[in-house]
Amino acid sequence: MVKAVASFEEFKQIINSDKVAIFDFWATWCGPCRVISPIFEKLASQVEGVEFYKVDVDEQGEISQEVGVRAMPTFIAFKGGNKIGEVVGANPAKLQELIQNAAKA
Numbered sequence: 001m002v003k004a005v006a007s008f009e010e011f012k013q014i015i016n017s018d019k020v021a022i023f024d025f026w027a028t029w030c031g032p033c034r035v036i037s038p039i040f041e042k043l044a045s046q047v048e049g050v051e052f053y054k055v056d057v058d059e060q061g062e063i064s065q066e067v068g069v070r071a072m073p074t075f076i077a078f079k080g081g082n083k084i085g086e087v088v089g090a091n092p093a094k095l096q097e098l099i100q101n102a103a104k105a
Contacts, residue, residue, distance in 0.1 A: 015078040032090035077102035
């Protein structure tokens with residue numbers, strides 16, 4: 001299941017946990033975001049031990065700025081407060097690779 005992040009404080013709490021968390025940074029006006037979103041949701045339902053989140057960059061600008069998102073969609077994996085992987089763009093193969101690698105972290 002993919003959860004929406006509602007605040008910067010919630011984001012900080014999530015990334016600083018010992019669990020692997022993967023974030024989809026997206027925007028409602030972003031065509032490629034709408035294309036890859038169902039793929040992200042499907043992959044999220046297939047992987048155990050990883051948490052999945054969505055961040056609307058227009059609603060959560062502080063989060064986007066903090067992690068340096070410059071293009072949508074951007075997928076970033078965190079564990080223990082550290083970035084452990086990133087994919088920029090709507091590339092299903094690279095997204096799957098990011099998730100698989102993060103799940104091993």
